[in-house]
Amino acid sequence: MNRWQKIAWYNLIVIVTVFTLSGVTIAVLTITQGMPKALGGLGLLGFLGFLGLTPIIFRKKKGELKIDFDERDQVIWMRANVGAYSVFWLVFTAACMIPWFIIGPKGTIPVYVLPMMLGGIGMFLIVVQSVLTLIQYGRGGKNHE
Amino acid sequence: MNKAQKCAWFNLTLTLVITALHASAFLMIAMMGYVPGRLNTIGFIVVFGLIGISAVVFRRKQKFSKVEFDERDKFINKKVLVVDYFFLWAILLAGCVVFWRYLGPEGTVRVYALCALLYGLFLVAMVVHSVATLFLYGGGCGAKFGAITETGEVS
Numbered sequence A: 001m002n003r004w005q006k007i008a009w010y011n012l013i014v015i016v017t018v019f020t021l022s023g024v025t026i027a028v029l030t031i032t033q034g035m036p037k038a039l040g041g042l043g044l045l046g047f048l049g050f051l052g053l054t055p056i057i058f059r060k061k062k063g064e065l066k067i068d069f070d071e072r073d074q075v076i077w078m079r080a081n082v083g084a085y086s087v088f089w090l091v092f093t094a095a096c097m098i099p100w101f102i103i104g105p106k107g108t109i110p111v112y113v114l115p116m117m118l119g120g121i122g123m124f125l126i127v128v129q130s131v132l133t134l135i136q137y138g139r140g141g142k143n144h145e
Numbered sequence B: 001m002n003k004a005q006k007c008a009w010f011n012l013t014l015t016l017v018i019t020a021l022h023a024s025a026f027l028m029i030a031m032m033g034y035v036p037g038r039l040n041t042i043g044f045i046v047v048f049g050l051i052g053i054s055a056v057v058f059r060r061k062q063k064f065s066k067v068e069f070d071e072r073d074k075f076i077n078k079k080v081l082v083v084d085y086f087f088l089w090a091i092l093l094a095g096c097v098v099f100w101r102y103l104g105p106e107g108t109v110r111v112y113a114l115c116a117l118l119y120g121l122f123l124v125a126m127v128v129h130s131v132a133t134l135f136l137y138g139g140g141c142g143a144k145f146g147a148i149t150e151t152g153e154v155s
Helices: A004-032 A035-057 A071-103 A114-140 B003-032 B036-057 B071-103 B111-138 B140-145
Strands: A109-110 B107-108
Touching: A004 A035, A004 A071, A004 A114, A071 A109, A071 A114, A071 B036, A071 B071, A071 B111, A109 A114, A109 B111, A114 B071, B003 B071, B003 B111, B071 B107, B071 B111, B107 B111
Parallel strands: none
Antiparallel strands: A109 B107
16 A cells, blocks of 8 residues: 555544544433533544645655655546536535525525535545545555555 | 636626625715615616526537547646635635624624625625636646647646
């Protein structure tokens, strides 16, 4: 498994774990303490900050002569980004139009929803990009060479 | 100039014309005072449908002996999409900051503003896509892989 696959797995694991933990916490708090307090479980989403640690955890070791990012990696990286870009339009259009159907064109939404919307889309796209990266490396030859 | 460059010029020109028309319409509405009916003038948005024509106008092969879309074009196309992707994220984040700054976190936006945001983002995407295509054919990748002349030779 090369560095980029490890990063993709790491991103996937962090996002899935944090969202699962947050969901379970909200569910448990809803049962025990009721709804407004249960939303405190959203605070666990702060652990998504672990995604920022990838450059430190998966940094290239000093003195390592192995090529880290060749033409094939570049093509895979680009394809994963292009895939994420395609999904971006789909998700972003849905995010803009769904409120239209639910609360109507003259309804209003609070401004703080916008960064939350973007954060959600961003997380979803990181998942898409990671899955695409893993799929593309998986199609390679022996030992992912 | 190849097909992708012609398409890029066409889209860029059309997008800029539409944006200029929008800007002038909003400016006139602002100067003359807001009357609900005046917003109907924005209906010329329909002209933007012309962008679909580029696929028809530039569909013909320039020369049957000439390769129309090779590895280099493919690479440039992918690179342009990646540039688009990162640029749009920057614009969206900036948009959120602007909303937050001027309306505050407790402020509200109308739902139709989201549709306007979507439309605006599409216009920006068209401009970024066209400019990046022209730039990569003219500079960056052209210099890296050798520019292709009118006769199809690599210089």
